[in-house]
Amino acid sequence: xxxxLVTGGAGFIxxxxxxxxxxxxxxxxxxxxxxxxxxxxxxxxNIKQYLHNRNFELRxxxxxxxxxxxxxxxxxxxxxxxHLAARAGVRPSLKNPLLYEEVNIKGTLNLLEVCKDYPxxxxxxxxxxxxxxxxxxxxxxxENLNKPTSFYAATKQAGxxxxxTYHYLYSIPTTCLRLFTVYGPRQRPEMAIHKxxxxxxxxxxxxxxxxxxxxxxxxxxxxIIDGIMRVLHKKFDYExxxxxxxxxxxxxxxxxxxxxxxxxxxxxxxxxxxxxDLPITFADLTKSRKVLGYNPRIGIKEGIRRFIEWxxxxx
Ligand SMILES: NC(=O)c1ccc[n+]([C@@H]2O[C@H](COP(=O)([O-])OP(=O)(O)OC[C@H]3O[C@@H](n4cnc5c(N)ncnc54)[C@H](O)[C@@H]3O)[C@@H](O)[C@H]2O)c1
Numbered sequence: 001x002x003x004x005l006v007t008g009g010a011g012f013i014x015x016x017x018x019x020x021x022x023x024x025x026x027x028x029x030x031x032x033x034x035x036x037x038x039x040x041x042x043x044x045x046n047i048k049q050y051l052h053n054r055n056f057e058l059r060x061x062x063x064x065x066x067x068x069x070x071x072x073x074x075x076x077x078x079x080x081x082x083h084l085a086a087r088a089g090v091r092p093s094l095k096n097p098l099l100y101e102e103v104n105i106k107g108t109l110n111l112l113e114v115c116k117d118y119p120x121x122x123x124x125x126x127x128x129x130x131x132x133x134x135x136x137x138x139x140x141x142x143e144n145l146n147k148p149t150s151f152y153a154a155t156k157q158a159g160x161x162x163x164x165t166y167h168y169l170y171s172i173p174t175t176c177l178r179l180f181t182v183y184g185p186r187q188r189p190e191m192a193i194h195k196x197x198x199x200x201x202x203x204x205x206x207x208x209x210x211x212x213x214x215x216x217x218x219x220x221x222x223x224i225i226d227g228i229m230r231v232l233h234k235k236f237d238y239e240x241x242x243x244x245x246x247x248x249x250x251x252x253x254x255x256x257x258x259x260x261x262x263x264x265x266x267x268x269x270x271x272x273x274x275x276x277d278l279p280i281t282f283a284d285l286t287k288s289r290k291v292l293g294y295n296p297r298i299g300i301k302e303g304i305r306r307f308i309e310w311x312x313x314x315x
Contacts, residue, residue, distance in 0.1 A: 002077045003027040004232075007063065007111065008085030010034060012186050013126070013179075013224060015046035017082060018056070020225050027055045029076055031069075033062040035103075037087060038189050046186055063107030066114070073118040080122040080232060083111060086155075089190065090130060090276045093152035104155035105162070112166040123172050124231055125163045128156045129180040129217065129244065129281040137248075138284035141178070141240045150276030160240065167238040175231045180244030180283045183303060184221030185310035192251070193218070193304070196258050197311050200266045210273040212252035215280040219245040220298035220306075230292040244283025245296045257301060261308040 004021055008014045009030030021028045030047065034040040050056040057076075061068045063085050072078070086104045087093065093100045108125070115123055130153035132139040148154040160176045167174040187194045199206050227243035255266050288294040298306070 001027045002079035003029045005029050005031065005078045005081045007031045007083045010043035010047045011084060012188050013182055014084045015186060016221050016225050017228055018047065018050055020229060022050060022053055022055055029057045029059060029072065031059050031061045031072060031085065033060060063110055064102055066110045069110055070114050073114050078118060078120055081115060081120050082124045082228065083108065084126045090150045090152045091274055093150050094276055097151040100151050100155045105158050108159045108162055112162060115172055116166065116170045121173060122232060122235060123174045124228065125159055125176045127160050127176045127178045129178050131157045131178060134278065137280055137282035139242060139282060140284045141242055141287055149278060164238055173235055174238050175236050176240045177227065178240065178242050179224060180217040180219045180281055182219050182221055182224050183307060193307060196255060197308060200258055200264050201262050205267040205269050207269050207271055208251060209271050209277065213250050215248040215250050217244045217246060217248040217281045217283050218300055219243065219296060220303040223296040223298055227292065227294045230294055241288045241292060242283040242285060243288060243294065244285065246283045246285045247299065248280060248282045249300055257304045261304050
């Protein structure tokens with residue numbers, strides 16, 4: 001049986017995708033190095049439920065090790081790759097650009113070098129809304145992009161360029177998905193919704209960078225997984241799609257929703273804008289709707305309600 005390879009499959013998005021693939025009776029191999037960007041125990045917990053599934057296999061491999069990566073393709077027949085492993089997050093990329101370059105750029109190159117020798121039917125790359133920088137909204141896929149505002153964004157844009165090059169030279173069928181601020185159960189603990197919910201619930205102060213008017217296009221995890229599944233079931237030469245919610249809201253509005261969901265008031269401290277942060281992200285979904293049939297279903301109010309329910313159910 002041919003396998004699907006999910007890199008970063010122990011992370012937030014990856015672990016949800018793995019769950020969905022196993023439900024569809026796919027054989028799934030996860031590559032993850034359980035890095036310390038956030039507590040690796042959280043990642044182990046994310047995938048604990050799959051460890052006894054006979055269709056699931058975990059390989060503790062680092063993308064930066066080309067030989068280990070090659071070993072995975074030598075021992076198993078890989079039909080499709082969903083490449084989610086990365087150093088995520090804009091702000092930490094300013095502190096450690098070389099690490100972002102190693103994991104996000106060299107890691108992607110290492111993976112594609114192997115795919116060149118072991119052809120796959122589909123290579124999906126997790127890109128980011130951050131590649132749009134400060135272009136006008138809503139963000140459309142064919143926008144000419146060359147002004148990233150953070151190293152993270154630059155590495156994701158480089159990833160897209162590298163994907164295109166391998167597609168062009170070696171005919172690897174490739175799709176780059178520009179994901180817009182994903183949230184839901186198991187969201188990375190440092191991301192705004194998760195962090196604010198935890199701190200407000202504990203009566204601790206939250207920090208708002210800027211005046212609270214910056215806007216994000218928050219996208220619920222099940223909608224993102226639905227978008228990825230739609231791509232997996234199709235075959236493209238090379239395409240780029242936005243996967244967003246397409247209903248951006250202000251940071252202050254987000255805090256108000258969390259406050260009302262928790263029934264607690266936030267204590268807020270305002271600090272200046274952070275370098276690299278964007279004033280707004282906003283996905284144009286015309287292409288994703290038309291070509292993929294993608295249609296995000298969970299609005300922010302329902303999404304926050306579900307997130308708080310998950311937060312409260314944690315041990
Ligand atoms: N969460 C979002 O809002 C969002 C938005 C846009 C794009 N993305 C992209 O989606 C992908 C998944 O994001 P996430 O939020 O699930 O992040 P995450 O940090 O929870 O998951 C990434 C996983 O990759 C693994 N990893 C990191 N470096 C690795 C390496 N060198 N070798 C092997 N594994 C490694 C980590 O251990 C982690 O389990 C990332 O590529 C991210 O850039 C996420």
